[in-house]
Amino acid sequence: MRPSMLCCRHWLLAVLLVFAGCAHRVPAPVAVAPVSPATWRQVDNQLLDASRSATRQAEVYAQGSMEHWRTRVYQQTDEQFIPWFSGYWTQEWLSLKVGWYSLNNRGDAGQSSWRLAEYLQEQYQERVLAPVALEIDADEIAGEAMEFYVQLLRQQLVQIGNRYQLPAPQLDQHLGQVLAIDLGPAAEQRASLAQLLRVEPIARLPAYGPLLQQLRGAAATERDSPAPGVAQVAQVTSDKLQAQFATRGVAGAVAAAVGRVAGALISVGVAGVRALVQDHDREGLQAQTRRDLGAAFDQAWSRQLHDPEHGVMAGVYYLGRQIESQLQAPGEDAAGVESP
Known part of the structure; x- marks a missing residue:
């Protein structure tokens, strides 16, 4: 082999080794500049606006859902409860129960109406x-409503991150410093804003269950009481039935005085007259029951919708307050306006 060809081969081998070394060389990491405090303040303001907007949209969602629930309750009340309650044999059965309650409670009308309300x-x-x-x-x-609120906030966060070109690790660290749920020192009682926005659905968060339990604390106590309007209907029904006992007592005494056969006929006759009276008064009883249930239910429905501590929007309001208190700059009010 000629020396010139051997020299070329050596030169080519050297070039290939240089390229191979470059291919295996790991590029030096490029340092990412930290986000400036001024940019973080702008990001926080954007997050506050996003939270307020999501809260308003969650309120619209909750209102619509509650309207649908109320409509179905009204329909079911008209179709199932009121016809049953106003029926003759139901009223007869209720009168027996009120009479039994009165005997057991030694004539205490308050206890009788309460026990009727339970039934x-x-x-x-x-x-x-x-x-x-x-x-x-x-x-x-x-x-x-909480899930809807977080979904909207999550969508806005993507846009904010793109708008300010925020590095994902720095944004995650920033959001990790904001406690979205803070119910106690234990880890399962806390969740950062980063965790809240990362976990789908939010029900998978350990702190989600304790939050719902706290929000529903008073509501659970109220569920042990009669439903809205039922106690009022029970009071009116108990008073009416107890007022009828005197008339029934006279009919019973007359029946006992004339003997067993004649007494049975009188009792049947009284029952027949009461059935006619009950049928005649049924429309009025149904209207009164509908008014009593409707008025009380509307008040309870409104409280459940608007109560900021235990209503259906309580969870959204809690998350909003948490974010507001930690992202809002000193000297600004809840609307983001500087105080004088």
Whole structure:
């Protein structure tokens, strides 16, 4: 082999080794400049605006869901509870129960009406609230409103990150310093804003359950009481039935005086007259019951919708307050306006 060819081969081998070394060389990492404090202040203001906007949209969602729930409760009340309650044999059965309650409570009308309310509550739950809950549950609306709020906030965060070209690690660290849920020192009672926006659905967060439990604390106590309007209906019904006892007592005494056969006929006759009277008064009883239930239910519905501590929007308001208190700059009010 000629020396010139050997020299060329050596030169080519040297070039290939240089390229191979370059291919295996790891490029030096490029340092990412930290985000300036001024930019973070702008980001925080954008997050506050996003939170307020998401809260308003969640309110619209919750209102619509509660309107649907109320409509279904009204329909079920008209179709199932009121016809059952105003029926002749139901009223007869209720009168027996009120009489029994009065005997056991030694004539205490207050205790009689309360025990009747408990019974009517069971019937209202079975005939109205439970069937409606299979379609839409007021208790679940609170969780759905929170999920909707977080989804909207998550969408806005993507836009904010792109707008300011925020490095993902720095943004995650910044959001990790904001406590979105702070119920106690334990880890399962806390969640950062970064965790809240990262976990889908938010029900997977360990702190989600304790938050719902706290928000529903007072509502759970109220559920042990008669449903809205049931106690009022029970009071009116108890008073009316107890007022009828005197008339029934006279009919019973007359029947006992004339003997067993004649007494049975008189009792049947009295029952027939009462059935006609009850049928004649049924429309009025239904209208009164509908008014009593409707007025009380509307008040309870409004409280459940607007109560900032335990209503269906309580979870959204809690998250909004948490974010507001930590991202809002000193000297600004809740609307983001500098105080004088």
